[in-house]
Amino acid sequence: MIPYSRQSIDEDDIKAVIEALKSDYLTGGQRVKEFEKALAEYLDIKYVCVMNSATSALHIAYKTIDLKEDDEIITTPITFAATANAALMCGAKPIFCDVKTNGNINEEKVEELINSKTKAIIPVDFGGNPVNINTIRKLCNKHKLYLIEDCAHALGSEIDGKKVGTQADIAVFSFHAIKPITTCGEGGAIATNNKELYEKAKLLRSHGIVKKQVWNSDMIELGYNYRLSDVASALGISQLKKLDLFIEKRATIANFYNKEFKNNPYFFPIQLPLHVKSSYHLYPILLDRSLWCAKEDIFKELQAKGIGLQVHYKPTYQFSYYKKLFGEMKLHNAEEFYKAELSIPCHQEMSLEDARFVAHTLLEVLAKYKRCKT
Numbered sequence: 001m002i003p004y005s006r007q008s009i010d011e012d013d014i015k016a017v018i019e020a021l022k023s024d025y026l027t028g029g030q031r032v033k034e035f036e037k038a039l040a041e042y043l044d045i046k047y048v049c050v051m052n053s054a055t056s057a058l059h060i061a062y063k064t065i066d067l068k069e070d071d072e073i074i075t076t077p078i079t080f081a082a083t084a085n086a087a088l089m090c091g092a093k094p095i096f097c098d099v100k101t102n103g104n105i106n107e108e109k110v111e112e113l114i115n116s117k118t119k120a121i122i123p124v125d126f127g128g129n130p131v132n133i134n135t136i137r138k139l140c141n142k143h144k145l146y147l148i149e150d151c152a153h154a155l156g157s158e159i160d161g162k163k164v165g166t167q168a169d170i171a172v173f174s175f176h177a178i179k180p181i182t183t184c185g186e187g188g189a190i191a192t193n194n195k196e197l198y199e200k201a202k203l204l205r206s207h208g209i210v211k212k213q214v215w216n217s218d219m220i221e222l223g224y225n226y227r228l229s230d231v232a233s234a235l236g237i238s239q240l241k242k243l244d245l246f247i248e249k250r251a252t253i254a255n256f257y258n259k260e261f262k263n264n265p266y267f268f269p270i271q272l273p274l275h276v277k278s279s280y281h282l283y284p285i286l287l288d289r290s291l292w293c294a295k296e297d298i299f300k301e302l303q304a305k306g307i308g309l310q311v312h313y314k315p316t317y318q319f320s321y322y323k324k325l326f327g328e329m330k331l332h333n334a335e336e337f338y339k340a341e342l343s344i345p346c347h348q349e350m351s352l353e354d355a356r357f358v359a360h361t362l363l364e365v366l367a368k369y370k371r372c373k374t
Ligand SMILES: *Cc1c(COP(=O)(O)O)cnc(C)c1O
Pocket: 053, 054, 055, 056, 079, 080, 082, 083, 124, 150, 152, 153, 173, 174, 175, 176, 186, 187, 188
């Protein structure tokens, strides 16, 4: 099976982890700080605080802006559940804004959702394709809102040569196994240029406890244990060195697909504007609407042929937990995106041979399916 995404671990990575395992500190040591420094340099953002997942990082990001009961955030439903869940963890209400045909939040539709309860806007760079951050930044400035960017897909993505995350008050990254780089399967980080938010995040990451003198400490906030270990950070340091190479390899696969799929009658790849660089975390395709009714069969048949697929994402508001809380809702483009989207294999462990197999099999399978009425 060629999975839609997967990690790459080489001998250097393994060596780095073994070294960390043999060292004095498995957690709370220098490797955590070293990883944070390397990330900050890579992103060109002043402060980085690594955590045990992006879900923890989102929770902490929302806590650092003091998100609480009766507050609202505006986010996209085309994302992993954690983006909105972390707001619920704070007692706040996620308001879902519709997306564009590329799966990113429709920045033109955000403003009409802003009210006196709104505290932050949380866009997601879907698949690694950067959102229109300039417009969202201006909107946040105008209405005095925080901009927290869920960059879980987008470590290494760029707009106009600048890394994604630099315009946000807080950018959140994921090091889950299948994300752009990994830290032993789970991991995450926040990045910010705001010292105050950074200090608060660091405090909340580790129980809200500050050291005083000798053995004496004080707990000044109700915090968590969301720390990332030194062993995980060792892998992160080693992986980060290869991130640009990973992206290059994924770009090669994506460019190959783009050529193969040009003008095909079955689906549309997502077009990237010239001024952006994607991390190519995903290669999403959008089926023509005449094939939506056959998507389940297409998915199963491709899987049986050894092609691992995924659908990103079921709109968050469709989860029964959300329906129970907020009732039924439907956003037109999010609904259509969910019906059309398939993520096909695109990762740094694939050869061009693999990509050719995926492309040809996909086109061959799709040709067999009857078009449905739309
Ligand atoms: C993966 C992901 C998360 C959660 O990341 P974890 O590190 O698994 O907690 C959050 N948001 C988005 C958009 C994601 O893809």
